[in-house]
Amino acid sequence: MASILSKKQKKKEKYTLKELKSLGVELLSSRSHINNLPLLLSFISPESPPEFVVESLLSLQSFFTPLLSQLPSTSSHPSSTKRSHDDSSKTTEAEDPEVIFKAWLRSKFDEFVKLLLDVLTSQQSEDALREIVLGTLMEFVKLLNVGRYHSSIYQRLLHTIIHSAVDIDVFLNILTSKYFKYIDVRYFTYISMEKFVKTLEASVVSADRMVIGNSEAENDSKESIELSVRNIYQVLSQIPTPEKQAEKSNHEMWSGLDESSSEKPKKKKKKTEEKDSSLLSPTTISKRMKLKFTKAWISFLRLPLPLDVYKEVLASIHQTVIPHLSNPTMLCDFLTKSYDIGGVVSVMALSSLFILMTQHGLEYPNFYEKLYVLLVPSVFVAKHRAKFLQLLDTCMKSSLLPAYLAASFTKKLSRLSLYIPPAGSLVITALIHNLLRRHPTINHLVQETIENTNEANTEADENNESQPKTNKKQKLGIDYFNNQETDPKRSGALKSSLWEIDTLRHHYCPPVSRFVSSLETDLTIRAKTADIKIEDFSSGSYATIFGDEIRRRVKQVPLAFYKAVPTSLFADSDFPGWTFTLPQEEGKC
Template sequence: MASILSKKKEKYTLKDLKSLGNDLLSSRTHINNLPILLSFVSPESAPQFVVESLLSLQSFFTPLLSQLPSTSSIPSSSTKRSRDDDSSKTKTTESTDPEVIFKTWLRSNFDEFVKLLLVVLVSEQSEDTLRDIVLGTLMEFVKLLNVGRFHSSIYHRLLDAIIHSAVDIDVFVDILDSKYFKYIDVRYFTYISMEKFVKTLEASVVSGNRAVIETSEVESDSKESLELSVHKIYQILSQIPPPEKQAEDSQHEMWSCSDGSSSEKPKDKKKKQKEQDSSLLSPTTIAKRMKLKFTKAWISFLRLPLPLGVYKKVLASIDQTVIPHLSNPSMLCDFLTKSYDIGGVVSVMALSSLFILMTKHGLEYPNFYEKLYALLVPSVFVAKHRAKFLQLLDACLKSPLLPAYLAASFTKKLSRLSLSVPPSGSLVITALIYNLLRRHPSINHLVHKETDATANEDYSESQPKTRKNLGIDPFNNLESDPKKSGAMNSSLWEIDTLRHHYCPAVSRFVPSLETDLTIRAKTTEMKIEDYNSGSYGTIFKNEIRRRVKEVPLAFYKTIPTSLFEESDFPGWSFTIPQKDTKC
């Protein structure tokens, strides 16, 4: 039969398909057109043939969906005998009833139609417009098959086909986001399906770790498929509106109760159904259930071994898109503490969410400041997420209960970094140090730390001792423990060198630290966001906009006799040899 149909398919034209569809819709006598139209719903068929067959089949099945038996109630070929004679008689009569047999056959063809639609949907040969039409048809069946209720089985199969397909998921996500995620039941069952997919992936990961893998190629293929599935699940989850935005809507619109939801169109049934739904579920109950499903889906997803790209995307947005909408945000403490312990860029990105849990949800992290101290490296000031990190760094050091040694260690560490970062980083560091000195008056001695030579009036007696200790800084930049860094006995000599920085903006900004920051009434904190997004380009634009009163000229009033002063380098001579001008 299949070979006959395949031969006939080549002879059919678009006009023939239209006539087949019209005949099928006209009477039951043309029911044999149904398998012919089904044969054209395939990726190998031309798009116009697929659309024409799809429209005819959809028009045929839509009025019959409420009459079709469920898949589970389809009788098997061999009827088992039951102990009760009456029940066995009813089963045999039902199985021999022509109408039951006909509806059972229709149900099997409908299931085949849905299966073929899923194949066309995720086929690489299908065009985007055809995918849009097929997805819309499947969503109509999700709405219509269970009269007045969401058919979660077809929707789960739809999402499963999308996640496990080789096609780019952006097309499907755009369609779902623009047309269907505004309905609360679609979002609800999407969370449920995502949680099921995650549990399946988690089970496969556990079984894969236990199994003995023979070849490395099999291992790499399984990792790639796992990473691809995780990435697709994240794309769908990240596009669903969060529960709080859903709760703001006064009317919780449902896809299964939207217009044209069934073949039975009496208005009374719709009104009764809406009244029943509104009486059963209040807006607060719906919001609680949505938040619970949201929490289960995200928590189960974060347990998976996330690829690095997905990991960074999650950490970059989890503080705004996930934490505020969880039923219990403290459930993320394990995930965030592990991320913070990784180090590098991952720790920088996890800092924002971890800080929220510490300040708003009572999370205790004993080594928080030690880890934060270790993140202060030159590469942070050129990282992609440096702006958010520097704002959080300033917020973490704002507490007046911060120990003096800790404030001094961060101040000195930032001061040392100012020697090896771009000019924009030096500006941010100066602003951070300004805020630290203003908040913690106990470390203001770092600004005007005097040496033994300047403190002793008798310079001649202390000269050998001073020269021996000249240039020694008690601060240990390589020490990872702020307690042992020796910052309290040091000074901010690095900031003093910025007075002669090659960038005018930096040299002009340094004198702001000379003001008496202990008088808090006369000073205000600097906003780090005004400096953390700077770059060479922004500094250059600001400089060319400035109105310069005095133009610096490149000439000397007196000709220099040495390159450096002898007081800067004791024991060294930098005199310029005088040339003999005699002829």
């Protein structure tokens, strides 16, 4: 076998580019030169020079294109595939030289497609060569099925790309710029993605059942599955989303079938053919696009996603996926599991979960308890804090929220203001302002005094007359709010007060101390006050605060007057034993 390959290699090396071109011309000119076909196929290889691959490709493409409509559906021998009641007719058909020749051509065409896929995903291939090869394969997708989309070749193409070690961005750039604008390409891409995901799910199950002893094989399998998951996500995220009301311009077909031509095949008698032709109708595809989109995404989200892909999906799913699903509530399991994880993942899942609750009737009884747990100092420096804080404000808008819930959130935010950067203190002040304005039942948190706090425990103290009065004084100033409690019902916020806000009056950051004055007005008079826009503060940072301060016009500047011009920064009496004068060097003034 090795000797045969070496002979073929030596024979290939004898040909020049000019001779290779003449082989293609001969093949196209007469059937007598059909033996040039296997020779040209031998040059379609990653090891061949790119110019040889391109020249052979162009010759073979020109040869096969006029014959595609005449080739059988498979390359197998007709006697093994076709059944007939008349044995004599079957024998005659099987021995027909033309039928045998077309079957042989079909086998060579399949070999040609396989070689093109090898060149496409080879590490040795250049990007320009990949673009030519991909264009050739897409031409076969258009022409092989007699004007109808050949999904089999396209599925093989996507399968090869997804499982390739080559960076998928190389292929996606070509598909996005040239082919994803066609409605049938998008349609069959979703179908293929769903099939790939189902196959991948089976691979995940088999990988989990793998014997632990073979750790290397297990790691390779997991890496391969993870790479495929990433590539599938890249493809799904690059496909233009289906519009709610697709315009006529979005119905352009890669297969070339338009509305007028789609009516002609319906005159055929066989129902299966009518069904297949209707599938390629632009109107039918447009109607079914949302369903295929939904199946592809829902099946993908069942896979074990890598953490970075998981976060990326959660960050964009409320804009790129939910509006285009046929039934958005199908995401409830995925989003509730994500919301229960906690930390940054829960913060990122909140946006999509909120949409399902407010727009699609999803019921999630423990929503506010989970939201309460998310209020930690780290969330005010997280990457997606702006969206989270805006949603937090939106979730607390309802006037039907119980008082204990509004009080717990207000007190929790008030306590967080002691631990977070100044930008977080600003947005917390705005959130508390809105909460106090919307929920007058918790207004006593601002007006609560030490005496009132002590009166809340008077009944408990009356039963214990032996307790000295000094014990009551020791209870003065106790905060009954439990900051470690995760259940808002048990936090004790209604017995507390917002004493933390008073500390912000003396905050080291001037914008924070100034902004606290917004809470001094009577927020119970809703007609004279308005909600503060959280988006104005949710993206704040040290840089934004500093920028606002240097742009701020200062009306009064503190000045210092001295009877005598000072010669040093500090007086000698301020720091005994220290001197703040620089000794003059000799020879210098």
